[in-house]
Amino acid sequence: xxxxxQSPRYKIIEKRQSVAFWCNPISGHATLYWYxxxxxxxxxxxxxxxxxxxxxxxxLPKDRFSAERLKGVDSTLKIQPAKLEDxxxxxxxSSFPGSDEQYFGPGTRLTVT
Amino acid sequence: KQEVTQIPAALSVPEGENLVLNCSFTDSAIYNxxxxxxxxxxxxxxxxxxxxxxxxxxxGRLNASLDKSSGRSTLYIAASQPGDSATYLCAVxxxxxxxxxxxxxxxxxxxx
Numbered sequence: 001x002x003x004x005x006q007s008p009r010y011k012i013i014e015k016r017q018s019v020a021f022w023c024n025p026i027s028g029h030a031t032l033y034w035y036x037x038x039x040x041x042x043x044x045x046x047x048x049x050x051x052x053x054x055x056x057x058x059x060l061p062k063d064r065f066s067a068e069r070l071k072g073v074d075s076t077l078k079i080q081p082a083k084l085e086d087x088x089x090x091x092x093x094s095s096f097p098g099s100d101e102q103y104f105g106p107g108t109r110l111t112v113t
Numbered sequence: 114k115q116e117v118t119q120i121p122a123a124l125s126v127p128e129g130e131n132l133v134l135n136c137s138f139t140d141s142a143i144y145n146x147x148x149x150x151x152x153x154x155x156x157x158x159x160x161x162x163x164x165x166x167x168x169x170x171x172x173g174r175l176n177a178s179l180d181k182s183s184g185r186s187t188l189y190i191a192a193s194q195p196g197d198s199a200t201y202l203c204a205v206x207x208x209x210x211x212x213x214x215x216x217x218x219x220x221x222x223x224x225x
Contacts, residue, residue: 004156031211042117042202042215043157056212091156095211100145102213104156 002026004105006092012111018080021108025073025094031055033102034067034077035091043091049075050097082112115140117205119216127224128195134188134219136203141181144208148177148188151200151218160201161188165208193223 005024013019025032030051035043046065048056051072060067064083069075079086089109093102116139126132136146145164149157161170161177163186169178176189186203200220204213 040122040217042119042204042217043213044215045212048212056210093156098211100147100162100206101159102211104158106154106156109154 004092004094004103006090006105006108008108009106010109010111012113013082015084015112016081018078019082019110020079021077021090021092021110023075023077023092023105025075025092026103028096029094029103030072030097031095031099032069032075033093033095034075035093037089037091037107039088046077079110082110084112086110087112115143115205115207115214117203117214117216119201119203119219121219122217123220123222125222125224126193128193130193131189131191132193132221134190134201134203134221136186136188136216138184138186138205138214140207141184142208143181144206144210146177146179146186147204147206147213148175148186149202149204151202157202190221195223195225197221198223 032049034046037043046060047067049069052069067077089107091107092105095102147162148160163179174191179186200218202218204215
């Protein structure tokens with residue numbers, strides 16, 4: 001069974017530029033999560049989708065971050081414009097609805113200079 | 114608001130030792146608690162999951178305990194090996210939600 005796929009794995013941009021990350025969850029997983037992990041900290045949930053609907057986006061900085069999951073499968077997370085403090089690893093995870101098990105992708109490491 | 118704390122932030126021990134990692138949380142109304150392992154450049158791998166009604170879970174050389182009333186969990190690693198070197202994260206899930214709240218992790222190094 002293929003795991004959660006993310007791309008790109010690494011990205012370096014200058015502040016005020018825009019960037020987008022892509023996630024392909026495990027087949028059949030209706031729930032998808034985006035986490036932000038700043039160096040030395042644990043992951044923090046940014047947004048949770050159930051199919052293509054948003055369940056929780058309370059910690060998403062909506063002035064600069066956006067996410068979509070148009071067909072209930074793949075998802076993209078966008079930052080526009082990026083700030084230095086957005087430097088982090090962005091992790092995507094997926095699960096069956098209500099399941100205790102979340103499966104994590106390898107993450108995208110973003111460096112904003 | 115749930116807060117999860119892990120102490121120490123880093124730990125280095127000789128191979129073969131038994132060790133304990135600590136996790137504390139502020140709100141005891143949890144649904145479950147999970148311990149994850151994170152290797153550099155990789156995602157998180159779930160190690161053990163303890164439901165709120167359970168006191169402990171075991172998998173091989175790993176044993177996790179949960180004391181909800183005191184807001185604490187421990188991960189015990191027996192006979193440590195260099196391959197155990199990684200960052201260990203605990204996370205709690207609140208009843209009625211799927212959101213996980215993570216601690217900051219303990220970076221473990223096992224020296225040969």
